Amino acid sequence: MEINIVVLAIGMLMLGLGAVTGYYARQSIARKQLTTAEGKASSIIEQAKQRYKEETLNAKNKAVEILEEAKKKENEREDQIRKMEQRLEKREEMVDGKMEELDKGRLVLEKKVLEIKTIKNEAESIRQKELDRLEKIAGLNKEQAKKVLLQLTEDEYKDVLLDRIKKMEHESVDELKKKAQNIIVQVIQKYAGAHTAEMTTSTVAIPSDEIKGKIIGREGRNIKTLEKITGAEIIVDDTPEVIVISSFDPVRREIAKIALLKLIEDGRIHPTRIEEAVVYAKGEIDNKIREAGEAATYDLGIAGLDPKLIYLIGRLRYRTSFGQNVLIHSMEVAHLSGALANELGADVAVAKKAGLLHDIGKSVDHEIQGTHVKIGIKILEKFNVDQAVIDAMKSHHEEYPFGTAESFIVAAADAISASRPGARKDTLERYLKRLEELEDIVNSFEAVNKSYAIQAGREVRVFVDSDKVDDYGAAKIAKDIATKIEEELKYPGEIKVNVLRETRSIEYAR
Template identity: 50%
Template sequence: MQPLSLYLLILNAVSLIVGAVIGYYVRQSIVKKRKGTIEAKLQKKVTQTKQETEEMVAAAKAEARKVLADAQQEREERRRELSKTEQILLKREQLLDEKLSAFEVKENDFEVKLKKLKEARERIVQMKDEVQKRLEGLSQLSEKQARDLLLKEVEDKCQGELIERTQKLKQEGEERVKIISKEILVGAIQRYALSQAQEVTTTTLTIPSDEVKGRIIGKEGRNIKTFEKLAGVDVIVDETPETVIISGFNPLRRHIAKIALERLVKDGRIQPARIEEALAKAKEEIEEQIQEYGERAVVDAGVVGLPLKIVQLLGRLHFRTSYGQNVLLHSLEVAHLSAALAEELGLDAKVARKAGLLHDIGKSVDHQIQGSHVDIGIKILEKFKQDPEVITAMKAHHEEYPAESSEALLVKAADQISGARPGARRDTVENYIMRLKELEDLALAFPGVATVYAVQAGREIRVFVKPEEVGDLEAYKLARDIADKIQRELNYPGEIRVNVIRETRVMEYAR
């Protein structure tokens, strides 16, 4: 068994070795075949790539040759163009040289002529001086004296004609301006007519009987003193039957006092405590009325967008008067006139209307704040952020500020029209006489004035001059000077006409 096992073992070993050798050679054969196939494929790929590369290189060379040829052609074309441009520039340079030469020739010729002209001018001036000296020697007058003499002769000869033409032109201009302004003003005024209530400084209260007067006065005058102290007015109880007069310059206080006193009289219980209570209720009622007056005014004027506080201040103007003219009604009249004038002239009627309504808004509080009512009104409108155009238009109506817009001139004109309208305002006799005297004294201060009369309520002055001191031309100048001085020094509503009258009387006797 052992030899057989050994034999099998040897046989297996030999078979294993032979199989390994055969497997090696078979594998090598397969590898060689595969290697040959891959190398063939690689060789084919290399050959194909080389062929494509050669084709691309050939195409690139052909493209490069084409680009080079195009570049050479373009360079040649540019060279030819530059050559043409150079030829043109050379021709232009040659032409400029020719023109410059011609200009130099003309310049030399001009200098020669200019020199000759200067020499001729010098000779003319010299000859003129010689002729002037000869003339002065013959006439025994200097140049200035001769000129003055000639001008004086011309002035004397043409004086009458100059006066006539000046007066004619002035008259034609004034008539034309009056016609146009009258058409505009009459049209504007006729579009709005406002009734005016002439306020006074007293209010009359009718009582049921004279027995009530005793209760109003009270024991030792206690009631009337308390009433006057709290109301800020004077209560006049006199012999007038069934009548009590409330006096005071503040219409608002008078109205409050009237309402309170009417209630006290109706109630019958008049004593200090009741007086204080009645006045407090009257003030509350007046505040409501003020609001109503302001709202009515805003609606009547056609103005929208006003703050509530400004509406209340407008209502207070109902209880203010200026020379007897109700300020709220006056403001309404100015608003309507300003708007009408603006529409006639093609200006901003909205701004003119609003500025006219608010131009006296400062009068509603001017007793509480220092400053003129114009300055106070400006502060009020600025505080409530009103339009700058409205403030500009309202602040110039008393000439405290210059008129910076056309609407400002319209508001100023409407304010003067409303105040100067006959019956709109009242004035005291003393102020009226004083104003006329100031007007006459102003004209009398001019030299050559003999007599001055102020007529038509101060709207016209007639100035009689001394004919031996004032000639026709001087009379015209005197009228202008007097009018200018009136404008500078006096305050007046409307317009003042200045008439200068020069009368020459010649008397002779026949014997």
């Protein structure tokens, strides 16, 4: 028991001793670690202070360098500014000197201008005095003296002038005529389209005369209904197996014809059926108009036109001018324009398109106020047609000046198509009136004895008094007559003025 207590006491003593030893050991280790951390911290702080000093020194050095560079640049700029100021001062001095010189020169010029005006006034005064003196001596004023001098010069040199005029006219006209004739002949040979003059009546063949009674109807109600709806006159007379439709409007006439053929085919003819037949005929006409426009553009090789514009082209199929179908005429002008443009080196596409569209205004000119040329220009502008085409088509009646080569070509092609034999018909009264107007214009000249319009008004032969008019005077009268015809008379193509001065010597043998 005592041994256990001793052992226990020794164990407790050893335990306490170990605890004290561990405590002091831990204190010693902690003290060493603390000493080591403080040394490191002190070292780091010293290094940071050293680096701070170095960085501060570097920064100061850089700042000094920057300040020195800035001062250097500032000095350079000050030098530049100083030099620029010196230059400006020199320029100002030069400008001031030049301004002074200009002021002096202006004063000198003003002085000279005054002197020149004074001299001019004096010269004009002397000239006027001399003119007055000459007028008193000659007994003529300035205008009278001018006329006398011109007359004397004309009398002296009229033979020379006449020879030169004739020579120039013969040489240039003959050469140009040959070239123009060759080109036109070649073009017409390339296109020789057939043409039939349009009439104002159409005939409808019927299987028998019995059908005429059905067409007339009880108390004429059927024929009256058909005439009222179509606007055309239906002529039923004694002509066997034929009914005549008369109307100045080809569209109305064609509608009446199609409707009548439909009624004859159906056999049922009464007002209700007539209305249905007319509606059907109008639809057929629309289709034919569209097909005619498409066929015309396809035949000419023209693409890119608006469908509505093509429809208006098709309407020309049922439009006539002086008995000539306008669509056929327009196609003919397009062919001729293209051929002429090709021969002359102009734009073939523009000329051909302008030739086709030159009378497009006639498709609606009975619905809209204005000439067909002005209406046509508005239509083409609405459908965004090329301005070159509009410029080429608008001059064919000389309402607008010729601006391009294609405009001359289209006008020439239009004249060729319209004036060739058989192309157009004209009334006898209008024809005779035009010839009378032509002869009246020619006979208004005092030197003219008599005149005759020949070749359907394409030429006028003028006879003058040989005692009053010499060769030079005859050439002058021909020019004056041609000018007056151009100013006062409207005519297709051209009119040749042929002045004849006849000299007769008569003697009798007895």
